[in-house]
Amino acid sequence: MKNLPVFAARLAAQRPVPNVKNAILMSALLPLFAHAQAPTLSNPAVSVVLDGYYQSDDRVMTERAKGFGLGGTELALSASIDDMFYGKFTSVFEFHEGESEILVEEAFMQTMALPNGFTVRAGRFLSDIGYLNNQHLHTDAFTSRPSAYRAFLGGHYFDDGIRLSYIAPTDMYWLLGAEAFAGKNLRAADESAEREYSSTGVYTAFTKIGGDIGIESSWQFGLSYMRNENGQLTTLAEHEDEHHEDEHSAGHDEHGHGHAAAYTGKHTYIADFVYKWAPNGNYKYQHLTLSAEYFRVADFFTLAEHEHSDHDDHHGEEANYTQDYHQAWYVSGVYQFTPHWSAGLRYGKLASHVQHDDHFEPQTLKETELSIAWHNSHFSTVRFELSHQSNLGFEHANNENVITLQYVMTLGAHSAHQF
Amino acid sequence: MRINFKVIISSILLSLSHSAFAQMNIFACEPEYAALAKELAPEASIYSATTAMQDPHQVQARPSLIAKMRRADLVVCAGAELEIGWLPMLQMKAANANVRSTDKGLFFAADHVETLDQLDFVDRSMGDVHTQGNPHLHFSPTRMLTIAQALTNKLIQLEPQNSARYQQHFASFSERWQAASKQWQQRASQLQGMKVIAYHSSFRYLFDFAGIEQVADLEPKPGLAPTSSHLTKLLHRANEGDIDTIIVASYQDPRGAKWLADKADLPVLVLPFSVGGNKQSGDLFSLYDSVLTLLTQAHTAQQAS
Numbered sequence: 080m081k082n083l084p085v086f087a088a089r090l091a092a093q094r095p096v097p098n099v100k101n102a103i104l105m106s107a108l109l110p111l112f113a114h115a116q117a118p119t120l121s122n123p124a125v126s127v128v129l130d131g132y133y134q135s136d137d138r139v140m141t142e143r144a145k146g147f148g149l150g151g152t153e154l155a156l157s158a159s160i161d162d163m164f165y166g167k168f169t170s171v172f173e174f175h176e177g178e179s180e181i182l183v184e185e186a187f188m189q190t191m192a193l194p195n196g197f198t199v200r201a202g203r204f205l206s207d208i209g210y211l212n213n214q215h216l217h218t219d220a221f222t223s224r225p226s227a228y229r230a231f232l233g234g235h236y237f238d239d240g241i242r243l244s245y246i247a248p249t250d251m252y253w254l255l256g257a258e259a260f261a262g263k264n265l266r267a268a269d270e271s272a273e274r275e276y277s278s279t280g281v282y283t284a285f286t287k288i289g290g291d292i293g294i295e296s297s298w299q300f301g302l303s304y305m306r307n308e309n310g311q312l313t314t315l316a317e318h319e320d321e322h323h324e325d326e327h328s329a330g331h332d333e334h335g336h337g338h339a340a341a342y343t344g345k346h347t348y349i350a351d352f353v354y355k356w357a358p359n360g361n362y363k364y365q366h367l368t369l370s371a372e373y374f375r376v377a378d379f380f381t382l383a384e385h386e387h388s389d390h391d392d393h394h395g396e397e398a399n400y401t402q403d404y405h406q407a408w409y410v411s412g413v414y415q416f417t418p419h420w421s422a423g424l425r426y427g428k429l430a431s432h433v434q435h436d437d438h439f440e441p442q443t444l445k446e447t448e449l450s451i452a453w454h455n456s457h458f459s460t461v462r463f464e465l466s467h468q469s470n471l472g473f474e475h476a477n478n479e480n481v482i483t484l485q486y487v488m489t490l491g492a493h494s495a496h497q498f
Numbered sequence: 499m500r501i502n503f504k505v506i507i508s509s510i511l512l513s514l515s516h517s518a519f520a521q522m523n524i525f526a527c528e529p530e531y532a533a534l535a536k537e538l539a540p541e542a543s544i545y546s547a548t549t550a551m552q553d554p555h556q557v558q559a560r561p562s563l564i565a566k567m568r569r570a571d572l573v574v575c576a577g578a579e580l581e582i583g584w585l586p587m588l589q590m591k592a593a594n595a596n597v598r599s600t601d602k603g604l605f606f607a608a609d610h611v612e613t614l615d616q617l618d619f620v621d622r623s624m625g626d627v628h629t630q631g632n633p634h635l636h637f638s639p640t641r642m643l644t645i646a647q648a649l650t651n652k653l654i655q656l657e658p659q660n661s662a663r664y665q666q667h668f669a670s671f672s673e674r675w676q677a678a679s680k681q682w683q684q685r686a687s688q689l690q691g692m693k694v695i696a697y698h699s700s701f702r703y704l705f706d707f708a709g710i711e712q713v714a715d716l717e718p719k720p721g722l723a724p725t726s727s728h729l730t731k732l733l734h735r736a737n738e739g740d741i742d743t744i745i746v747a748s749y750q751d752p753r754g755a756k757w758l759a760d761k762a763d764l765p766v767l768v769l770p771f772s773v774g775g776n777k778q779s780g781d782l783f784s785l786y787d788s789v790l791t792l793l794t795q796a797h798t799a800q801q802a803s
């Protein structure tokens with residue numbers, strides 16, 4: 080039997096700290112609100128998203144804590160810089176246990192005039208992998224992202240890097256893209272405290288196709304791959320780090336708000352599909368959105384070389400009791416039945432592995448969410464959500480039913496939504 | 499350095515566009531502009547992003563539209579911020595620099611005419627209104643002629659080698675349009691003084707042209723669906739007895755209108771909002787004909803009763 084040591088799987092999370100520079104920057108930007116009524120070419124679009132909630136209990140790996148709280152309160156500025164470049168800046172104000180933080184979620188420039196359907200985006204931005212990831216949280220139909228996103232991408236994955244995308248001149252929509260990121264939020268734990276991480280840790284490649292079926296239906300299908308150089312846990316450490324026992328699994332970092340992924344691996348594969356329907360293709364009154372995504376995070380740990388050779392004979396036995404991948408999926412349906420009311424139902428399942436002493440133990444998390452939302456206009460939503468969860472192997476999550484009340488309001492520029 | 503970069507890019511674009519000129523791809527945001535493009539550039543391949551059964555304010559920036567815009571040489575839209583909820587997203591995703599600027603292959607109809615109801619100040623509490631005025635321009639015959647001239651100029655700018663052809667198409671359209679306009683003016687004069695309750699300011703220009711008075715709106719605020727309290731208010735107004743009919747556009751939900759019509763004993767008239775909005779409206783000419791016929795019928799019926 081191989082002896083895998085316990086390690087403190089703390090995340091190499093980059094905890095955002097309130098930053099004096101940020102505060103100065105923000106206060107310098109605020110006077111721009113005076114011009115927010117009529118964004119013009121010479122005037123950047125300014126928008127604010129207000130998100131407040133009450134939640135009856137804690138949920139596994141979510142950013143919202145029990146009780147009253149504020150979600151991500153967003154301030155965004157965007158404009159064409161000149162005929163070649165577009166720029167966007169999005170800051171998110173977060174509040175956790177009495178502390179305020181300012182995060183820069185987006186600060187990127189994008190080319191607007193490259194020929195032949197090429198676009199380059201650089202800076203900090205949301206990765207285009209999967210379906211939901213490049214969408215802003217405030218456009219979601221549920222209060223939290225599916226467990227797949229919370230577990231593998233820290234809710235939604237934004238990072239510092241560069242993207243090249245290409246849209247083919249085909250009759251059917253066909254997008255190809257590749258990204259490279261620093262990947263600090265997706266680093267596996269540094270159990271030895273001596274690990275040397277690659278500074279460019281994450282590479283992605285994705286493709287999306289899509290089209291219409293008649294006048295009433297539209298669809299999109301995507302495949303994504305993410306390679307994470309720093310995503311594997313190594314099991315080098317031989318000592319037991321007792322005082323870290325209570326947080327010996329990343330998966331137990333339930334109140335983590337650093338946007339770091341709880342589970343990482345070397346290879347992540349994502350398949351996503353979305354289908355939208357509206358009577359006569361008219362989205363004013365009723366419309367339906369069905370979406371589903373599947374995530375597989377493979378090679379989440381690697382054996383130290385010397386151990387590997389020492390215990391080579393037992394390797395087969397090892398493989399018997401643990402799979403070397405995590406996986407998660409969800410299906411979601413949201414129906415807007417009048418301009419004022421919509422309802423959504425989502426089911427998701429996460430199957431992950433957590434390290435206990437000398438072995439990995441499987442965990443599962445099943446969540447069913449029912450969401451009912453009232454929209455007074457495009458700009459205001461009040462949501463009631465009932466979430467039922469059952470889990471195996473997560474320690475601090477005994478509550479089965481959680482009720483969340485939430486409002487999401489947008490002020491300022493009318494931002495165009497993605498499909 | 500930057501200048502060199504631009505020179506390189508524009509020379510690449512130029513060489514590409516020459517090969518693409520076999521057939522011009524025109525992307526119209528609304529069916530009325532697809533119909534206008536068909537009059538002025540019948541040789542082009544024309545695609546309309548929406549139908550007359552769809553609310554042009556609320557369109558999904560869906561994959562098929564991105565693909566169409568990627569290949570477009572000219573994008574023709576109403577403008578005045580009508581498409582602000584989806585056009586910028588399409589432009590960003592389609593990565594087609596040729597149709598991003600009105601200096602090149604982007605055309606906003608509202609840029610070329612005076613819009614009605616321009617506002618100096620806009621606040622969201624006023625509903626979904628825009629400072630640039632009402633963008634539903636296509637029921638103004640004079641404005642449409644001005645727009646047709648401007649669109650012809652744009653076509654010539656993009657394809658100077660076909661200038662004579664575009665001039666010819668415009669001359670033909672202009673002649674037919676002016677002749678039809680005279681007839682429409684005559685028919686519209688009989689509708690003068692008609693009072694209606696309508697949904698949104700969708701037919702603002704039609705009512706302006708025909709001298710019809712929209713005494714109330716089914717929407718409590720622009721962009722907001724009718725509420726029961728607002729409908730009750732409208733019922734009081736309708737009971738004053740001077741209203742001819744309740745008008746909704748082909749893409750609008752007639753339920754609120756029907757409720758009001760039942761209570762107030764008024765007819766509901768569904769007018770095609772654009773080309774394709776009913777069987778009769780196959781092009782801009784038949785759209786005007788159909789709308790005026792329906793209005794005249796309603797007006798005559800009301801006067802007879």
